[in-house]
Amino acid sequence: MTAQFNDIVAYAGADWSLAGVDGGDLFDPASQGLRVRAASTACWRGFVCRYELRDNALYLDGLDVALEGEAPPLLGKVPREPEMALGFTAAYEGIALHVPFSxxxxxxxxxxxxxxxxxxxxxxxxxxxxxxxxxxxxxxxxxxxxxxxxxxxxxxxxxxxxxxxxxxxxxxxxxxxxxxxxxx
Structure with missing residues (x-):
C-alpha cells in the first residue's frame, strides 16, 4: 500500500497536516450527495479536504475529490479541474462551510x-x-x-x-x- 495524502488545515499562518482526529465526524462528501471512489493508492478515501481555522472556528475551505460520474456544484461552488490530477476528478475552492466538529x-x-x-x-x-x-x-x-x-x-x-x-x-x-x- 502507499502513504496517504493528508487533509490540510490552515492555521496561524501555516499549513498543517491533519495527523489525528479524536471525536465526531469531519466533512464527508457523501453528506452532500457526492459519490466518491478511490483516487489512487495514495488516497483510498477518494478525497482530500483543506480546512481553515479562522475567527476561532473550523471551516472546510477546499476539496479535491475522485467522483463517480459528473462533478456537480457543491454548496454553490462550481468544480474546476484539479491542479494535480493524481486520480482526482474535481476540485472545489472557497467553500467556507462551518464544520461543527466536537x-x-x-x-x-x-x-x-x-x-x-x-x-x-x-x-x-x-x-x-x-x-x-x-x-x-x-x-x-x-x-x-x-x-x-x-x-x-x-x-x-x-x-x-x-x-x-x-x-x-x-x-x-x-x-x-x-x-x-x-x-x-
Missing part, C-alpha cells in the same frame, strides 16, 4: 523524513511540530503545543512501530489498521 485535532508540520513508512497516514509523533486543537461545535476551545510530548513518544517508539520478521498475521493486520486510522 473533539480534538492533531495538527502537524515539519515531517521527519527519516521516519517515513510507505503505508497509511503518518502519526503525529513523526512530525517536529504538533498542536492539539480542541473544538466544541466547530469552535476552538483550546490549543496545546504537543511538540515535546510527541518527541518523547518518538524517542520510545521510533524503529519499533512496525511489525518485524516473524510477526503473526494478526500483528500485521493490527498494524495496517492503525496505519490507516487517524484516531488518537
Amino acid at each position: 473533539g480534538g485535532l492533531l495538527l502537524a508540520r515539519d515531517f521527519l523524513l527519516e521516519l517515513y513508512v510507505h503505508m497509511g497516514f503518518h502519526p503525529a509523533w513523526k512530525y517536529a511540530h504538533v498542536l492539539e486543537v480542541e473544538l466544541e461545535a466547530g469552535r476552538i476551545s483550546r490549543v496545546t503545543d504537543c511538540s515535546k510530548p510527541m518527541a518523547d513518544i518518538r524517542s520510545h517508539v521510533a524503529g519499533i512501530d512496525q511489525p518485524g520478521p516473524g510477526s503473526s498475521h494478526e500483528e500485521i493486520q493490527a498494524w495496517v489498521e492503525r496505519a490507516f486510522s487517524r484516531k488518537y
Whole structure:
C-alpha cells in the first residue's frame, strides 16, 4: 500500500497536516450527495479536504475529490479541474462551510523524513511540530503545543512501530489498521 495524502488545515499562518482526529465526524462528501471512489493508492478515501481555522472556528475551505460520474456544484461552488490530477476528478475552492466538529485535532508540520513508512497516514509523533486543537461545535476551545510530548513518544517508539520478521498475521493486520486510522 502507499502513504496517504493528508487533509490540510490552515492555521496561524501555516499549513498543517491533519495527523489525528479524536471525536465526531469531519466533512464527508457523501453528506452532500457526492459519490466518491478511490483516487489512487495514495488516497483510498477518494478525497482530500483543506480546512481553515479562522475567527476561532473550523471551516472546510477546499476539496479535491475522485467522483463517480459528473462533478456537480457543491454548496454553490462550481468544480474546476484539479491542479494535480493524481486520480482526482474535481476540485472545489472557497467553500467556507462551518464544520461543527466536537473533539480534538492533531495538527502537524515539519515531517521527519527519516521516519517515513510507505503505508497509511503518518502519526503525529513523526512530525517536529504538533498542536492539539480542541473544538466544541466547530469552535476552538483550546490549543496545546504537543511538540515535546510527541518527541518523547518518538524517542520510545521510533524503529519499533512496525511489525518485524516473524510477526503473526494478526500483528500485521493490527498494524495496517492503525496505519490507516487517524484516531488518537
